Amino acid sequence: MVRSLVDLLTTHATHHPDRTAYRFLVTGDCDGEIQEISYGRLAERSRAVAAWLQERGLTGSRAMLLYPPGLEFICGYLGCLAAGVVAVPAVPPQGRADNHRALTRLRRLIADADAKVILGGRQVIAALTQVAEHLPDPADVICVATDDLPDEAAASWREPDLTPDTVAFLQYTSGSTSAPRGVLVTHGNLLDNERVITERMGHTPDVVAEYGHEMFVSWLPVYHDMGLIGPVLNTLHLGATATLFSPLHFLQQPERWLTAISRYRPHTSGGPNFAYELCLKHAAPDLLDGLDLSSWKVAFNGAEPVRPATLRRFTDTFAPAGFRREALYPCYGLAEATLMVTGSAVHAPPTMLQAPPTGPHAGQADAAAVSSGRPGPDITVAVVDPERHEERPEGETGEIWVRGASVAKGYWRNALATRETFRATLAGHQGRFLRTGDLGFLCDGELFVTGRLKDLIVIDGRNHYPQDLELTAEMAHPALRPGCTAAFSVDTRAASDGGAGGERAVVVAEIAPDMAGEAEKIVDVVRSGIAEAHGLAVRDVVLVRPGSIPKTSSGKIQRHASRAAYLGGTLAVLEAPTHG
Incomplete structure (x- = not known):
């Protein structure tokens, strides 16, 4: 044994x-x-x-x-x-x-x-x-x-x-x-997840020998x-x-x-989505002429949002080198489940839905939602209302919950976080579930990941917690009001550039009106502070009027609402004074 x-x-x-x-x-x-x-x-x-x-x-x-x-x-x-x-x-x-x-x-x-x-x-x-x-x-x-x-x-x-x-x-x-x-x-977690990876990616003894x-x-x-x-x-x-x-x-x-x-x-x-984008930027004709990608059967893509435009462009660009659309392999996993939870079908192109589903978070989905495949053997995936802890109907967005032998034991020396994350119960199911904090929906047994419940920012394959960026920003310059900063990511890809760009961080911060004259200096200091502390280039730092950042009734920053206001151009931006 x-x-x-x-x-x-x-x-x-x-x-x-x-x-x-x-x-x-x-x-x-x-x-x-x-x-x-x-x-x-x-x-x-x-x-x-x-x-x-x-x-x-x-x-x-x-x-x-x-x-x-x-x-x-x-x-x-x-x-x-x-x-x-x-x-x-x-x-x-x-x-x-x-x-x-x-x-x-x-x-x-x-x-x-x-x-x-x-x-x-x-x-x-x-x-x-x-x-x-x-x-x-x-x-x-x-x-x-x-x-x-x-x-x-x-x-x-x-x-x-x-x-x-x-x-x-x-x-x-x-x-x-x-x-x-x-x-x-x-x-036990390791052995089980290796079994899941082996099954989902088609690593049979015959394939290994071939x-x-x-x-x-x-x-x-x-x-x-x-x-x-x-x-x-x-x-x-x-x-x-x-x-x-x-x-x-x-x-x-x-x-x-x-x-x-x-x-x-x-x-x-494989790798995160940004890796495929980097290859596209360097796809010179002389490179394509010397490549043979025909053996590549599983090109896995995970750890950050999988972009339909990336999949399409990668296939179109590298098809002359033998790459096949069927090799594209979006998948989903997380450290708390050891790694793999769901994976696409081998030898079949990824499943895509042309319109996002109904549900409270549907607007966050791409125009085309990409399937991350089906759960591995003996892994249960449920989509749950994060407040009521009830399963959502098929096609509706909710929090992704996972159960199976690959789910880890918990967090080291953190009983509270372990209880909150690893010990969830769900009506109609036996055993405990892992709350992933990710959003998604199920359709015909396949999982579509649409966002992050707790606003985790993923840029170039690295995770950044918004609260960390907000704290760094507020510590960088005294003009920023404590607890009045929102950090989130926006997708800078545009249809006109064929899908270039990617997720980038934005920081919105409240300052007192009498500091407007130093706005440019404050922005530079905040940018530098975040770059030094997190190794992250911020796309935009927006200074707004006091009391204008959306908050919950208990005083928590509403990052999704702040992001919507930023994208909609409705932020109460503090203008620097003009001098005649």
């Missing part, structure tokens, strides 16, 4: 020790330096890390993983699982003392997870010494470069006593820096759920091969993604 991914690694290492598990394109280029690791070697390196952790009595504790893109992260992550240590993937520091935002978040994560050890590559561990004053006391946290651990250590590894309920890792949600939430993902085990190409960050649970861990689940490279190398030259797909001919590859 397979109890964990550790068991599967042992099986693959025993039966196929020389098969390539992962290759890494060091420069992002297929003709550059390439590193590979076999299943036998992966098991040995993982056990060396695990033995080191076990010998120091760290089983059951948390280990922060700080690795640059590369194969060493996978060894460190699987080493934690093999030691019974809870892995905590995080963004590694870049070694710059002025990178205040990243260091602040890292410090908060280390403290929140109560990490006892930091695992990383040599350069990362060396970089930590340069910013030590920004981190917890070194006496409280052990730091080790796992690539320096000797292979011989693997011999002392002891198989851990893992159960389906044993926590495998903490997946921190990527949006809020002020209140990080670590999702408790168990070994592709010569070449199943994935991915540039996605491995410290986020989409890049980790999908390309990295489903590869291990299947005993297949994945080709990986750095997100930075993709962003620098998006065509590298398509070139790697053409070279290694995987079955599955």
Whole structure:
């Protein structure tokens, strides 16, 4: 009986020790330096890390993983699982003392997870010494470069006593820096979600064999759920091969993604909607002439709103290179459900509805709504009235609720949030449901995601909580009235430009009328403050009259109403005085 991914690694290492598990394109280029690791070697390196952790009595504790893109992260992550240590993937520091935002978040994560050890590559561990004053006391946290651990250590590894309920890792949600939430993902959750991904994406034994085990190409960050649970861990689940490279190398030259797909001919590859838009911007004729995308059967698209125009343009543009519309694969998932909840049908084009459905949030849907597919096996999806906790009729928009073995255990050390998010009950259904906070509707068994209940802002695949942006704005300049700022996103795509642009943030803030003369300076300060704190370029900062931002009767900012007023041009904008 397979109890964990550790068991599967042992099986693959025993039966196929020389098969390539992962290759890494060091420069992002297929003709550059390439590193590979076999299943036998992966098991040995993982056990060396695990033995080191076990010998120091760290089983059951948390280990922060700080690795640059590369194969060493996978060894460190699987080493934690093999030691019974809870892995905590995080963004590694870049070694710059002025990178205040990243260091602040890292410090908060280390403290929140109560990490006892930091695992990383040599350069990362060396970089930590340069910013030590920004981190917890070194006496409280052990730091080790796992690539320096000797292979011989693997011999002392002891198989851990893992159960389906044993926590495998903490997946921190990527949006809020002020209140990080670590999702408790168990070994049972991982195995179940790998089963869901395998079934929904058609990764059958026959397909794996047909592709010569070449199943994935991915540039996605491995410290986020989409890049980790999908390309990295489903590869291990299947005993297949994945080709990986750095997100930075993709962003620098998006065509590298398509070139790697053409070279290694995987079955599955994907990313957020913005990744497909970036490829469209770089689709020069000479690139198309050299590509063969005919092997690409699952081009998954998730983590942010899926745009009909993007799907259409990507198909039209890359059809000459062998890309087929049937490969487009919108899907839906979230860290709280380990990853995948719904996925499209393989070998069939995405389902689209030309008009949004009826319901209180129908106006937020695109003119064409894109299906994110059907729930995975043994996953229940319900669309619920978020106030009454009653199921909505088919076609009506409500909050998406999820039940199944992939749903995580809860939030780390946050009983209140766990109860509110993971313990919902629904009439007519047994068991507890996960409240996703996302809006959508069901039609003929397919899920259409239309928005976000709690105003989460998703830009270029990164989550931003509006309350964080609002707080930063108010702290940036004293002229902004506390509790009188609204942040939201708007879609800057226009029909005339063929769908270019994307979601961008807007901040609306109340200031006193006598400050109107400094409006330009205030706007610049707010923009700079948000850029520094969140790494986000704000599309617009609008200063309005006191008392003009819509609020609820209890004084809460009404962001949807503020957004509607912004788009409708009805904000009480404070005009700077003119001088004759």
